[in-house]
Amino acid sequence: MKVICPQCKKEHNIDESKIPVGATVAQCRACGHRFPLFEPAPEPAPEAEAPKTGPRRIGVTLSKGGVGKTTTSVNLAAGLALAGYKVLLVDTDTQGQASYLLGQKTQAGLTELVTGELPAAETIVQARENLWLLAGGRSLAGVKRMIDRKDFGGELTLVEALEPVEKDFDFVIVDTSPGWDPLTVNVLFYVFELITPVSLEVMTLQGLVEFLKNLSSIQKYRSEVALNYILPTFLDKRIKNPDAILDKLKDLYGEYVCTPIRYNVRLSESPAYGKTIFEYAPGSHGSQDYRDLVRKITGRPELFS
Numbered sequence: 001m002k003v004i005c006p007q008c009k010k011e012h013n014i015d016e017s018k019i020p021v022g023a024t025v026a027q028c029r030a031c032g033h034r035f036p037l038f039e040p041a042p043e044p045a046p047e048a049e050a051p052k053t054g055p056r057r058i059g060v061t062l063s064k065g066g067v068g069k070t071t072t073s074v075n076l077a078a079g080l081a082l083a084g085y086k087v088l089l090v091d092t093d094t095q096g097q098a099s100y101l102l103g104q105k106t107q108a109g110l111t112e113l114v115t116g117e118l119p120a121a122e123t124i125v126q127a128r129e130n131l132w133l134l135a136g137g138r139s140l141a142g143v144k145r146m147i148d149r150k151d152f153g154g155e156l157t158l159v160e161a162l163e164p165v166e167k168d169f170d171f172v173i174v175d176t177s178p179g180w181d182p183l184t185v186n187v188l189f190y191v192f193e194l195i196t197p198v199s200l201e202v203m204t205l206q207g208l209v210e211f212l213k214n215l216s217s218i219q220k221y222r223s224e225v226a227l228n229y230i231l232p233t234f235l236d237k238r239i240k241n242p243d244a245i246l247d248k249l250k251d252l253y254g255e256y257v258c259t260p261i262r263y264n265v266r267l268s269e270s271p272a273y274g275k276t277i278f279e280y281a282p283g284s285h286g287s288q289d290y291r292d293l294v295r296k297i298t299g300r301p302e303l304f305s
């Protein structure tokens with residue numbers, strides 16, 4: 001083996017078979033310096049050991065509507081809660097669909113938290129065991145105007161509102177509205193991870209490309225946000241040609257592409273009952289597919305088995 005003297009930098013070739021058993025120190029024949037024969041194992045980097053603080057912040061987003069964002073936000077949040085995680089679901093859409101899907105009639109929500117009209121505890125409702133909701137709704141239009149009126153720092157409005165309330169949660173899942181507005185930008189300044197549902201239709205692929213362009217303009221200012229999961233939705237083998245689009249997605253985005261969520265009529269029925277897919281149809285494909293997504297996101301393949 002080759003050994004370099006740390007003092008005079010001379011290189012020595014040592015016959016390993018001649019090193020006495022238990023020897024740990026070498027002496028340089030050139031300068032006489034004694035030094036450890038074997039490099040100590042490097043200390044682990046301090047970051048690697050530091051416990052992770054704060055919840056995982058995940059945004060569910062794509063500019064196009066009707067691709068399964070709200071369905072994914074609600075059922076992913078509910079699935080994580082069933083797995084024992086404490087989850088806060090934040091609805092940033094003026095349509096306020098997340099409350100409806102969970103069968104909650106909410107008096108207050110994200111608007112009142114952002115404006116400070118109500119104490120934080122009165123803006124968050126517990127929707128299920130381990131699952132809390134910050135509801136969206138029409139009043140968020142006022143929040144968007146408020147963000148627009150700020151001279152600077154408007155894009156951090158959501159960060160400032162959520163950071164004080166997020167610490168008790170393991171996950172914060174943020175549903176977004178279709179389109180690109182001041183709240184979407186705020187979501188991209190808050191979350192670290194993104195799930196982008198892509199309905200398996202050609203038009204949505206264009207939506208994805210557009211979204212990625214917008215995202216990269218945000219990443220110039222906030223490099224911590226990354227698109228980690230592309231989630232194909234509405235997989236239906238009977239109609240259209242989903243495999244071609246799925247193959248194209250995999251070609252373009254490789255390991256980011258998750259196992260698709262199949263088209264499942266139970267997923268479109270469950271909102272009318274205010275039930276998650278796990279409550280409404282636990283044995284359905286929809287339920288199986290969202291359980292799979294929970295396993296993927298948590299990296300725990302043993303969950304629900």
Ligand SMILES: Nc1ncnc2c1ncn2[C@@H]1O[C@H](COP(=O)(O)OP(=O)(O)O)[C@@H](O)[C@H]1O
Pocket residue numbers: 064065066067068069070071072097178233234235261262263264265267268269271
């Ligand atoms: N995998 C699916 N199979 C069948 N219907 C679905 C599926 N995912 C969502 N839906 C239905 O499609 C519609 C649009 O979904 P939604 O989650 O509201 O989309 P977005 O939030 O992107 O606008 C809703 O009526 C929903 O119930």
Ligand SMILES: [Mg+2]
Pocket residue numbers: 069070071093097176177178
């Ligand atoms: Mg929606």
